[in-house]
Amino acid sequence: xxxxxxxxxxxxxxxxxxxxxxxxxxxxxxxxxxxxxxxxxxxxxxxxxxxxxxxxxxxxxxxxxxxxxxxxxxxxxxxxxxxxxxxxxxxxxxxxxxxxxxxxxxxxxxxxxxxxxxxxxxxxxxxxxxxxxxxxxxxxxxxxxxxxxxxxxxxxxxxxxxxxxxxxxxxxxxxxxxxxxxxxxxxxxxxxxxxxxxxxxxxxxxxxxxxxxxxxxxxxxxxxxxxxxxxxxxxxxxxxxxxxxxxxxxxxxxxxxxxxxxxxxxxxxxxxxxxxxxxxxxxxxxxxxxxxxxxxxxxxxxxxxxxxxxxxxxxxxxxxxxxxxxxxxxxxxxxxxxxxxxxxxxxxxxxxxxxxxxxxxxxxxxxxxxxxxxxxxxxxxxxxxxxxxxxxxxxxxxxxxxxxxxxxxxxxxxxxxxxxxxxxxxxxxxxxxxxxxxxxxxxxxxxxxxxxxxxxxxxxxx
Numbered sequence: 001x002x003x004x005x006x007x008x009x010x011x012x013x014x015x016x017x018x019x020x021x022x023x024x025x026x027x028x029x030x031x032x033x034x035x036x037x038x039x040x041x042x043x044x045x046x047x048x049x050x051x052x053x054x055x056x057x058x059x060x061x062x063x064x065x066x067x068x069x070x071x072x073x074x075x076x077x078x079x080x081x082x083x084x085x086x087x088x089x090x091x092x093x094x095x096x097x098x099x100x101x102x103x104x105x106x107x108x109x110x111x112x113x114x115x116x117x118x119x120x121x122x123x124x125x126x127x128x129x130x131x132x133x134x135x136x137x138x139x140x141x142x143x144x145x146x147x148x149x150x151x152x153x154x155x156x157x158x159x160x161x162x163x164x165x166x167x168x169x170x171x172x173x174x175x176x177x178x179x180x181x182x183x184x185x186x187x188x189x190x191x192x193x194x195x196x197x198x199x200x201x202x203x204x205x206x207x208x209x210x211x212x213x214x215x216x217x218x219x220x221x222x223x224x225x226x227x228x229x230x231x232x233x234x235x236x237x238x239x240x241x242x243x244x245x246x247x248x249x250x251x252x253x254x255x256x257x258x259x260x261x262x263x264x265x266x267x268x269x270x271x272x273x274x275x276x277x278x279x280x281x282x283x284x285x286x287x288x289x290x291x292x293x294x295x296x297x298x299x300x301x302x303x304x305x306x307x308x309x310x311x312x313x314x315x316x317x318x319x320x321x322x323x324x325x326x327x328x329x330x331x332x333x334x335x336x337x338x339x340x341x342x343x344x345x346x347x348x349x350x351x352x353x354x355x356x357x358x359x360x361x362x363x364x365x366x367x368x369x370x371x372x373x374x375x376x377x378x379x380x381x382x383x384x385x386x387x388x389x390x391x392x393x394x395x396x397x398x399x400x401x402x403x404x405x406x407x408x409x410x411x412x413x414x415x416x417x418x419x420x421x422x423x424x425x426x427x428x429x430x431x432x433x434x435x436x437x438x439x440x441x442x443x444x445x446x447x448x449x450x451x452x453x454x455x456x457x458x459x460x461x462x
Contacts, residue, residue: 013102014094018086021109025082028357029119030348032078033332038121039339042066042074046342053224053282056217057165057210058123071343074121081129082118088133091140092437095398096444104443108436112367116332116358117429124426127167128433131177131408134159135437138181139401156181164210171210172415173430175203176407180400223290226281228421229297231267234258235311236300244300246292249279264311265318265423316416318423320368332358332426367425380406380435380442398445405438 034042041054045063050056065080066073086109093105108114117125137156142149160177163170179199186195230245237244238259245253263269271280279289301308334355336345361367380402409431420427 010099010102011094014090014105017102017106017109018090022082022086025115025118026079027348028350028354029078030351031072031075031345032081032121033119033334033347034074034121034336034345035333036335036337036339038074039337039342041123043339043342045073047340049220050218051220051222052214052218053220053222054123055166055168055210056214057162058126058167060217061126061166074345077126078119078121081121081125084133085118085129088129088136089437091136092132092440095139096440096447098447100443100447101440104436104440108433111436112361113425113429113432116361116367117426119354120332120426122426123166124429127163127170127173128430130159130163130166131170131173131430132433132437134163135177135401135405135408135434138177138184139397139441141184141397153181153184161206161210164206165213168207168210169412169415169419170430171203171207173408173412173434174206175199175411176404178202178206180404183400184397221284223281223285224421225419226285226290226293227267227270228419229293230281231270231421232308232311233297233300234262234270235264236304236307238262239307239310240304244296246289246296248289248292264314267421312417315420315423316413319416319420319425319428379439398441401441402438402445405434405441409434409438 037054041059041062044050044054044059045066050059062073062077065076069076089105089108093101093108095101096104134156137152137159141152160174160181164174176199179195182195182198182202183192186192186198230249233244237255241255243253243255243258245258261269279285281293285293334347334351336347338344412434413428413431416427
């Protein structure tokens with residue numbers, strides 16, 4: 001009778017690979033790289049001037065780490081991200097119970113996308129880490145009700161809640177995972193109506209709670225959605241050759257000035273209109289300005305859906321890279337951006353080695369997320385097809401995990417299609433990781449020989 005987490009893959013190799021990777025990343029990338037966004041977030045955590053430019057939950061996470069080691073909050077977050085990512089990945093890989101788990105772990109940890117993104121202290125990376133660890137805990141839940149099972153379910157739920165707090169659109173990724181989470185104690189398919197309803201209700205409650213919490217922690221309100229809205233309006237205006245921006249946002253702007261400042265893969269360029277733009281949404285909008293902008297944005301989308309779809313699709317394609325332009329969608333580096341009175345941060349002695357390796361990967365077009373996502377998708381499809389063709393019964397939990405993880409990746413990408421303000425690959429970090437985890441679960445499903453894992457059961461009576 002199974003009473004706990006069973007890990008039958010070569011543990012020593014999994015630990016060795018995970019430990020080696022952690023040591024390399026922490027050494028070569030010490031103390032983690034702080035872009036302008038990171039530096040600004042760190043200053044908010046230190047000063048208490050918390051803005052909704054980023055979810056305050058994430059700012060307070062940095063603040064908590066800052067209290068543990070003043071002046072080193074971002075560095076502690078970097079260490080946590082790296083260590084917990086390796087732990088979550090190793091747990092998932094271990095469930096294959098074969099050498100495939102060892103190979104799979106090495107593929108994820110040393111893949112180009114992981115290599116260049118993990119040293120960056122970004123909320124997108126933190127969300128990927130939290131969701132992977134949460135999914136790993138659900139995946140390893142023993143089928144017998146026990147204190148261990150309860151602890152794993154509670155911990156995974158807390159991690160899913162944290163992900164929603166860190167990034168609002170993470171709710172799209174969390175919904176399929178919560179349906180899977182609910183199925184483990186309801187004892188039904190993750191896609192049964194009852195489970196879907198319960199998962200949806202919990203997701204809405206999480207989103208509402210996170211929104212209320214973030215509002216209560218905010219001192220300065222920013223309308224970050226407006227950045228994407230203005231960018232979309234700029235793109236549609238250029239495509240339709242007519243100004244669609246609300247006049248009060250840029251009363252002197254012309255179509256030519258919009259064309260000259262438009263960047264098809266980065267919304268920040270919108271603010272290079274200079275004196276033409278008189279409203280900065282990062283500092284907050286008035287209620288009237290919000291209404292006017294939302295009305296103009298929604299009207300343009302309805303009136304010109306093809307132009308809008310072309311623009312948003314171009315953003316998503318660039319996010320996954322383009323071999324003809326290796327720099328497309330690849331925003332990363334070894335920056336330690338100074339900001340106001342933040343303590344000085346200096347790169348470690350080996351950061352130049354990491355930078356050279358990252359640049360080499362970029363120049364040779366090896367980072368592109370589309371390649372790795374496509375390979376994972378093919379592996380998942382192949383495993384499930386092989387299982388059906390052979391007539392082999394598959395592990396219930398592993399099969400549900402596949403669909404939950406792929407669904408999580410798909411819904412998260414759908415939210416990015418609407419909301420992403422740039423084409424940076426960092427936004428797609430969780431979908432890349434989720435597809436890898438889905439592929440590992442598919443391998444487990446096809447090699448499980450009909451084991452039932454993760455469905456709530458009571459111990460047999462004697």
